[in-house]
Amino acid sequence: MLDLNKLRQLHAASTPGEWESVLGYCGARQQRFLRRDSISDGLLIGHDADCNFIAAAHNAMPALLDELEAARELSTHLRKAYDDQCEATAEHERTIGRLRKRIAELEALNAAVIERSE
Numbered sequence: 001m002l003d004l005n006k007l008r009q010l011h012a013a014s015t016p017g018e019w020e021s022v023l024g025y026c027g028a029r030q031q032r033f034l035r036r037d038s039i040s041d042g043l044l045i046g047h048d049a050d051c052n053f054i055a056a057a058h059n060a061m062p063a064l065l066d067e068l069e070a071a072r073e074l075s076t077h078l079r080k081a082y083d084d085q086c087e088a089t090a091e092h093e094r095t096i097g098r099l100r101k102r103i104a105e106l107e108a109l110n111a112a113v114i115e116r117s118e
Contacts (some may be wrong), residue, residue: 019055
């Protein structure tokens with residue numbers, strides 16, 4: 001499972017601000033990746049597509065982590081709700097079983113009373 005806190009820490013430690021790709025150059029002064037205002041210190045990556053992906057991934061990371069965290073929380077909530085529902089269903093089935101047994105007892109008692117009165 002992905003460590004979301006570690007990814008958040010890595011993102012927070014990276015060069016701040018919105019990143020972009022310019023002519024295949026990717027690099028920041030401190031982090032050696034890409035940032036709009038620091039392409040002069042950039043590292044040439046093989047393809048513009050690589051830089052485009054790195055920039056897009058960096059920019060999307062906070063929202064992606066938020067969505068993943070929310071999905072995990074929802075999953076935990078739904079799992080608990082499902083477990084609670086299963087337990088409630090089992091309890092209802094036990095209650096129905098007790099009621100059916102009691103109905104059978106009362107029907108037998110009713111039949112015995114009718115038989116005596118005849």
